[in-house]
Amino acid sequence: MSFGPEFGKVVVFGVGLIGGSFALALKAAGQVGEVVGFGRSLATLTQALDLGIIDRVGANPGQEVSDADLVLIATPVGQMPEIMSRIAPYLGPETLVTDGGSTKADVVAAVREHLGERAGQFIPAHPIAGAENSGAAAARADLYRGKKVVLTPMPENSVLSIARVRSAWEWCGAQIFELSPAEHDRVFAAVSHLPHLLSFALVHDLAVRENSELYFNFAASGFRDFTRIAASHPEMWRDICLANRGALLGELDRYRAQLDELRDALAKGDGAVLEKTFDVARTARRAWDGNKTK
Amino acid sequence: MSFGPEFGKVVVFGVGLIGGSFALALKAAGQVGEVVGFGRSLATLTQALDLGIIDRVGANPGQEVSDADLVLIATPVGQMPEIMSRIAPYLGPETLVTDGGSTKADVVAAVREHLGERAGQFIPAHPIAGAENSGAAAARADLYRGKKVVLTPMPENSVLSIARVRSAWEWCGAQIFELSPAEHDRVFAAVSHLPHLLSFALVHDLAVRENSELYFNFAASGFRDFTRIAASHPEMWRDICLANRGALLGELDRYRAQLDELRDALAKGDGAVLEKTFDVARTARRAWDGNKTK
Numbered sequence: 301m302s303f304g305p306e307f308g309k310v311v312v313f314g315v316g317l318i319g320g321s322f323a324l325a326l327k328a329a330g331q332v333g334e335v336v337g338f339g340r341s342l343a344t345l346t347q348a349l350d351l352g353i354i355d356r357v358g359a360n361p362g363q364e365v366s367d368a369d370l371v372l373i374a375t376p377v378g379q380m381p382e383i384m385s386r387i388a389p390y391l392g393p394e395t396l397v398t399d400g401g402s403t404k405a406d407v408v409a410a411v412r413e414h415l416g417e418r419a420g421q422f423i424p425a426h427p428i429a430g431a432e433n434s435g436a437a438a439a440r441a442d443l444y445r446g447k448k449v450v451l452t453p454m455p456e457n458s459v460l461s462i463a464r465v466r467s468a469w470e471w472c473g474a475q476i477f478e479l480s481p482a483e484h485d486r487v488f489a490a491v492s493h494l495p496h497l498l499s500f501a502l503v504h505d506l507a508v509r510e511n512s513e514l515y516f517n518f519a520a521s522g523f524r525d526f527t528r529i530a531a532s533h534p535e536m537w538r539d540i541c542l543a544n545r546g547a548l549l550g551e552l553d554r555y556r557a558q559l560d561e562l563r564d565a566l567a568k569g570d571g572a573v574l575e576k577t578f579d580v581a582r583t584a585r586r587a588w589d590g591n592k593t594k
Numbered sequence: 595m596s597f598g599p600e601f602g603k604v605v606v607f608g609v610g611l612i613g614g615s616f617a618l619a620l621k622a623a624g625q626v627g628e629v630v631g632f633g634r635s636l637a638t639l640t641q642a643l644d645l646g647i648i649d650r651v652g653a654n655p656g657q658e659v660s661d662a663d664l665v666l667i668a669t670p671v672g673q674m675p676e677i678m679s680r681i682a683p684y685l686g687p688e689t690l691v692t693d694g695g696s697t698k699a700d701v702v703a704a705v706r707e708h709l710g711e712r713a714g715q716f717i718p719a720h721p722i723a724g725a726e727n728s729g730a731a732a733a734r735a736d737l738y739r740g741k742k743v744v745l746t747p748m749p750e751n752s753v754l755s756i757a758r759v760r761s762a763w764e765w766c767g768a769q770i771f772e773l774s775p776a777e778h779d780r781v782f783a784a785v786s787h788l789p790h791l792l793s794f795a796l797v798h799d800l801a802v803r804e805n806s807e808l809y810f811n812f813a814a815s816g817f818r819d820f821t822r823i824a825a826s827h828p829e830m831w832r833d834i835c836l837a838n839r840g841a842l843l844g845e846l847d848r849y850r851a852q853l854d855e856l857r858d859a860l861a862k863g864d865g866a867v868l869e870k871t872f873d874v875a876r877t878a879r880r881a882w883d884g885n886k887t888k
Contacts, residue, residue: 302739331862339780354602356645385666421792428812428814437721448812448814450812477811477812483778490800491800491809491810495816496816497856498873499820501853501871501875502788502789502849503850504852505852506785507878508874514781515781516878518744519785520722520724520742520785522724522786523785523789524820525788525820526789526792526822526823527817528816529819530872530875530879531822531876531880532872537868541860541868543859548860549860552856552857555795555796556850556853556857559850561849566835566836566842566846569836571832577795577798578798578832580801581794581798582613582824582825582826585797588824589818
């Protein structure tokens, strides 16, 4: 008895780091027959072809998705609604769709608006595998190995369709978790979106000073670590902040309240409050790091 | 014609990472005759002896500093006033003193209070060479090589005494800069003390939640970089924050105003302000990183 690949035809919208690595991983696992790619830039699509990420550049999205087993939308979240509305009328009855967006409540809302009765075929996903580089050239078959992928299933999804999309991400080597879309967005507002905002804010605040060179001249390794994420892509992060505005505002306000408390302690010279806060943070940070592969 | 070491006798208070590395570097450069160490812990002093960091454990500070060429006070800043007042009456007329503290206006104030007429013999310094590890075992002869050391001379210091202390740090391989104490404290409040406070605050805010495990579970590489400094020593950072309270409060308020602006933009959905802020930050961060050895 022999088995063919689990997915005969996979269509990828956006063949950069996220989409390209997904395609390469499924190919490396022998679990895909053919990968068809769509993208805004012909240069990127040609590169993806040359790199063996995709087998074909798609011409007509509606036609390609009608007989696809799996569709991955790996574009910036802002472009997803348009893609959804273009493919909605043609989506095959057995075709499943997943995505690679960093926010989920907005994707779910777009799915319901643009896929309508086909919404159940879309299983939202967030692969936690950023990298400093982006683009097709940065794609790697092992990008997702050992990384986390969060699925945020909707009530419309069948158990079987969730299992099948889970399986695709598992073939990529990822560890799969499930959260509700709202829960996902709250968690990532706190551990990812807020830190990016804070890091951007710090560097901006220094950069706009007349004597900014003096400051940057003495910035050292702690500054380097703290601000590494301030070198992230401005447009992408603008979109993430806007897409997750509600949860991010909540986290930002909570954080501002925390800063207010520290400001009070500092103004009063209350070293005990400062030390307690720092100590709780250090203990938690060390425990967290101890749980990770270093 | 042959030259002996530039410093016949060096006394080091605090033989941990900063003091120990200073001693090792001067020894490696052949610029010190004898190093005498003082410290609060006999275990550390014994270790420093075993590691060849010091040649002798000092018994009587007053006696040891009376014929020393150079004294380095490399203890936490909070302990410096007591050391200054103990050595003040015995300080030889040619003996110079420097320190390794991260804040300078408070050190200068203590110098004037406790050294009195001998204040001119103290040339304050801040070596920018933290490391994740501390203690005598972490000391290295090359810790300061290529690193920056900021001297914050006082009007009381003679040109010659500044040059001599500068020379000691240069023998350690450091690049020397001069700032006024107030200027130093403003700069480091912005590029070091504030980021530490912000990073501690973020981790603390997550750690005190009932469901903190959920959050930490999905924290990834951006979080790791941003919070690395939240694993720093709570007591040391409490002291730095308190010692540099004035400048740090100024920086914190400036930063809070910046966050308020970003909050407004976010609440209004003003993507242009967000993108502009992120873009200015990214450009500055990349330019800064390009100027550094990677």
